[in-house]
Amino acid sequence: MARGPKKHLKRVAAPKHxxxxxxxxxxxxxxxxxxxxxxxxxxxIIFLRNRLKYALISIDKTGENFRLIYDTKGRFAVHRITPEEAKYKLCKVRKIFVGTKGIPHLVTHDARTIRYPDPLIKVNDTIQIDLETGKITEFIKFDTGNLCMVTGGANLGRIGVITNRERHPGSFDVVHVKDANGNSFATRLSNIFVIGKGNKAWISLPRGKGIRLTIAEERDKRLAAKQSSG
Incomplete structure (x- = not known):
């Protein structure tokens, strides 16, 4: 017999990121x-206590702006952004439908519903939303050659340019991506979030620019940093 939603979460069952x-x-x-x-x-509470190391009961207004973004290891990274960049956000289009009285609606990945969108906007495109007005200011088409970020799967957090899309009717479409180092990888279409036109991102990227290094490359990078500091 159901007794309502769960209100607790065991620490071992919490997401690893x-x-x-x-x-x-x-x-x-x-x-x-x-x-x-x-x-x-x-x-x-995890963002303030564990990431920003704020342990005070009261916090004064600091005027700081942050964006939570995945790093190449699949963890949430706290990325500091400028006040100008904090005025907007990017949203992926999940669904487009026609509501009552023939009014077109658009639904984004964060459950926003926007009426009367641009008719050129399609599912899987990315829109730029002004956070003050809630209106669409720009949009990016889901096309080859555009910059994207992977938001799920084994390649979570990687950033690259879309090179190809494989259509598989009745199954998952596969998108091929190439990062700035020339490494190619593939993931499901549902894991792709377009973040820029061409090679130019519409948001500032965290350290590493979404390029996943191998274990050997990470080791060489650490040794080089240690030698330069020593």
């Missing part, structure tokens, strides 16, 4: 129900 220590307690903060899935969000 929250980077919680298993030995510091039994339970973890459970995110409030909202537009994002539990495994695609970060509770505010």
């Amino acid at each position: 929250w980077m919680l220590d298993k030995l510091t307690g039994v339970f973890a903060p459970r995110p409030s129900t909202g537009p994002h899935k539990l495994r695609e969000c970060l509770p505010l």
Whole structure:
């Protein structure tokens, strides 16, 4: 017999990209129900206490702006952005439909519903939304040659240019991507989030620019940094 939604979350069952220590307690903060899935969000208490290291009860207004973005290891990275960039956000188009009285509607990945969108906007395109007005200011087509970020799967957090799209009727479409180092990889269409036209991103990128290094490349990079500092 169902007794309503779960209101707790065990620490061992929390998403690994929250980077919680298993030995510091039994339970973890459970995110409030909202537009994002539990495994695609970060509770505010973890963001403030674990990432920003704020342990005070009251926090003065700092005027700082951050964007949560995946790194190449699949973890949430706290990326500092400028006040100009904080005025807008990018949203992936999930669905387009015609509502009552023939009014066209658009639904984004964060559950926004926008009426009367540009008729050129299609599913899987990316729109730029002004956070003050909630209106669409620009959009990027899902086309080959555009910059994208992978938001799921084994290549989570990688950034590259779309090179090809394989259509598989009755199954998952596959998109091939090439990063700035020339490495190619493939993922499902549902994992692709377009973030720029051509090679120019519409948002600032975290350190590493979404390029995944091999274990040997990471080792060489650490040794080079150690030698230069020493």
